[in-house]
Amino acid sequence: xxxxxxxxxxxxxxxxxxxxxxxxxxxxxxxxxxxxxxxxxxxxxxxxxxxxxxxxxxxxxxxxxxxxxxxxxxxxxxxxxxxxxxxxxxxxxxxxxxxxxxxxxxxxxxxxxxxxxxxxxxxxxxxxxxxxxxxxxxxxxxxxxxxxxxxxxxxxxxxxxxxxxxxxxxxxxxxxxxxxxxxxxxxxxxxxxxxx
Amino acid sequence: xxxxxxxxxxxxxxxxxxxxxxxxxxxxxxxxxxxxxxxxxxxxxxxxxxxxxxxxxxxxxxxxxxxxxxxxxxxxxxxxxxxxxxxxxxxxxxxxxxxxxxxxxxxxxxxxxxxxxxxxxxxxxxxxxxxxxxxxxxxxxxxxxxxxxxxxxxxxxxxxxxxxxxxxxxxxxxxxxxxxxxxxxxxxxxxxxxxxxxxxxxxxxxxxxxxxxxxxxxxxxxxxxxxxxxxxxxxxxxxxxxxx
Numbered sequence: 001x002x003x004x005x006x007x008x009x010x011x012x013x014x015x016x017x018x019x020x021x022x023x024x025x026x027x028x029x030x031x032x033x034x035x036x037x038x039x040x041x042x043x044x045x046x047x048x049x050x051x052x053x054x055x056x057x058x059x060x061x062x063x064x065x066x067x068x069x070x071x072x073x074x075x076x077x078x079x080x081x082x083x084x085x086x087x088x089x090x091x092x093x094x095x096x097x098x099x100x101x102x103x104x105x106x107x108x109x110x111x112x113x114x115x116x117x118x119x120x121x122x123x124x125x126x127x128x129x130x131x132x133x134x135x136x137x138x139x140x141x142x143x144x145x146x147x148x149x150x151x152x153x154x155x156x157x158x159x160x161x162x163x164x165x166x167x168x169x170x171x172x173x174x175x176x177x178x179x180x181x182x183x184x185x186x187x188x189x190x191x192x193x194x195x196x
Numbered sequence: 197x198x199x200x201x202x203x204x205x206x207x208x209x210x211x212x213x214x215x216x217x218x219x220x221x222x223x224x225x226x227x228x229x230x231x232x233x234x235x236x237x238x239x240x241x242x243x244x245x246x247x248x249x250x251x252x253x254x255x256x257x258x259x260x261x262x263x264x265x266x267x268x269x270x271x272x273x274x275x276x277x278x279x280x281x282x283x284x285x286x287x288x289x290x291x292x293x294x295x296x297x298x299x300x301x302x303x304x305x306x307x308x309x310x311x312x313x314x315x316x317x318x319x320x321x322x323x324x325x326x327x328x329x330x331x332x333x334x335x336x337x338x339x340x341x342x343x344x345x346x347x348x349x350x351x352x353x354x355x356x357x358x359x360x361x362x363x364x365x366x367x368x369x370x371x372x373x374x375x376x377x378x379x380x381x382x383x384x385x386x387x388x389x390x391x392x393x394x395x396x397x398x399x400x401x402x403x404x405x406x407x408x409x410x411x412x413x414x415x416x417x418x419x420x421x422x423x424x425x426x427x428x429x430x431x432x433x434x435x436x437x438x439x440x
Contacts, residue, residue, distance in 0.1 A: 035207040036312045037219040042227035043313050046234040053238055055283030061245040062263045
């Protein structure tokens with residue numbers, strides 16, 4: 001109900017105010033030519049000034065600004081691209097250097113190892129030779145000693161036995177006969193004493 | 197006072213009467229708002245073009261966006277040949293836009309709601325475009341009235357229609373802008389008057405209408421400036437690139 005009254009009041013007041021406007025209105029001020037010349041004059045003046053200032057001073061500046069910005073951005077992009085390429089080249093160089101130096105280090109290491117091995121081998125050979133020589137010398141000495149040993153023993157045995165006989169029987173015995181006996185004995189028992 | 201919605205369009209003298217010969221060129225409220233609009237445009241675009249920083253500030257961005265907006269509008273409708281007329285169309289668009297927008301502020305005067313103002317602009321465009329057309333194409337510009345591919349029987353009729361439509365260009369251009377501005381402002385005034393006359397009980401409905409209308413009128417203010425400029429571009433395109 002209240003709603004109905006509300007809308008009705010709006011509707012009626014709309015009608016009333018339209019009537020009021022119709023009564024008051026004295027036509028369109030736009031069609032009153034009193035100030036037409038003045039409006040034309042001021043329009044031409046202001047618009048002319050606006051056009052001249054914009055076209056001569058402001059718009060060239062804006063277009064210049066836009067173009068310089070565009071070219072600056074393009075330049076920056078180019079520079080960035082160049083720097084990126086440079087850095088890629090540098091990175092490649094760096095990687096090459098690293099891999100080269102790695103190879104060199106490996107080579108140096110291998111060479112050093114080979115050298116060390118060679119040295120060791122050479123020294124070992126020399127030492128082996130020396131040892132062999134000394135061993136063979138010693139063996140020779142032993143052999144000569146072993147060869148000379150029975151004769152010396154025989155002579156010692158002959159002398160001692162002749163001395164013993166002299167002392168025992170007081171008579172001098174012929175050395176040659178004793179030596180014959182000793183030789184005979186040593187030949188018979190030589191194997192037993194020398195183990196050969 | 198349930199004011200007459202048309203009183204807002206009254207032009208009145210500010211200061212003394214200035215007469216040049218028989219003509220009255222007194223300074224009026226219309227002149228005042230023309231000057232305000234012009235100054236506002238010049239100040240904004242001067243500030244927007246002063247510094248050239250790589251990262252534009254707000255006002256520079258505004259100026260540059262407007263520049264590219266109008267520039268794109270012209271190149272889209274009239275092509276590259278219209279480049280020399282860029283400054284004119286830019287000033288035209290900005291002038292109409294700022295006059296429309298200043299008219300949206302309460303208690304201001306809308307310069308473009310007067311038929312004489314819009315008609316002078318439209319007539320200037322019409323004459324300018326016609327002169328450009330005749331300079332570019334000589335009497336070949338008259339081919340504009342003879343569309344190709346029309347049967348010979350229909351040709352006299354078509355030519356008459358084309359001539360009428362060509363001659364009505366300044367009228368349609370000026371009346372469109374003037375009528376839009378006037379109608380919008382009158383309607384807002386009427387609804388504003390309802391708010392007062394219906395008082396606190398019934399005033400809320402027209403008030404909400406008024407609020408909605410304000411938004412619509414701001415849109416119309418921009419749209420009409422755009423339409424005015426783009427129609428100028430289209431007429432210019434006809435004069436520069438004869439299609440028919």
